[in-house]
Amino acid sequence: MKRRDFLQKSALMMAGIAVSGIGSFNPRKLLAADAATEDISLDILTADPDAAIREIEQLIKSAALPQRVVKYQECRLSGVHTGDIALVKNGNLLNFREAGDDFSRQLREISRGLSLPRAVENPFLLRFYSENRPALPGRVSIIRENELVAQLAIAENTAPRRIESARGYVDIAVRDQAVHITAASCKHKTCMNLGAIRRPGERLVCIPNQIAVTIEGRHAHGVDGITF
Numbered sequence: 536m537k538r539r540d541f542l543q544k545s546a547l548m549m550a551g552i553a554v555s556g557i558g559s560f561n562p563r564k565l566l567a568a569d570a571a572t573e574d575i576s577l578d579i580l581t582a583d584p585d586a587a588i589r590e591i592e593q594l595i596k597s598a599a600l601p602q603r604v605v606k607y608q609e610c611r612l613s614g615v616h617t618g619d620i621a622l623v624k625n626g627n628l629l630n631f632r633e634a635g636d637d638f639s640r641q642l643r644e645i646s647r648g649l650s651l652p653r654a655v656e657n658p659f660l661l662r663f664y665s666e667n668r669p670a671l672p673g674r675v676s677i678i679r680e681n682e683l684v685a686q687l688a689i690a691e692n693t694a695p696r697r698i699e700s701a702r703g704y705v706d707i708a709v710r711d712q713a714v715h716i717t718a719a720s721c722k723h724k725t726c727m728n729l730g731a732i733r734r735p736g737e738r739l740v741c742i743p744n745q746i747a748v749t750i751e752g753r754h755a756h757g758v759d760g761i762t763f
Contacts, residue, residue: 590649594641606663615654618655622639628740631643
């Protein structure tokens, strides 16, 4: 099935959002799935987007994603990058290659089928994630693997803050209510090339270093919630 056919027929509601630093996106609206489950965010960097979407279509159907809006984005990156898959569940950056649940097992099969991780030239970035209620930008959460290591105020400018993992580091700064990765130890620096994030639910993920940055939503009633 071609990507256009999938986006027209899939049992999801997809709507694109603007992400600073990325070129043009092609959002398409589709239908919502019925069953409830965890909030899930899935990024795939691949040279074969058609094959990836075929696999994700089956994964989404079998996983029965929640009855809410799920957003889809697609863009192409220039240069050589490390193709891989990043999975976030309920605010935690998960290592699906070691997890024992069925969703992670299926992701491992997809990863093997796409020959990931590997270096790819001019890859496509595919993003799928569920969306909760609309919210205002609140706090910036920094996640290392599945651990919340820091939170920053989106309204306060900060100097670059270095977050280290066993694999390397990224430097994160807040400027003018936008979050930037200003430096990274990974080879291709894809996380830097994606530019800044400003809206609740947007995130930057450094796959090689297993570090993610996300903006939490602040609702009118005062309750904060991460909107993946």
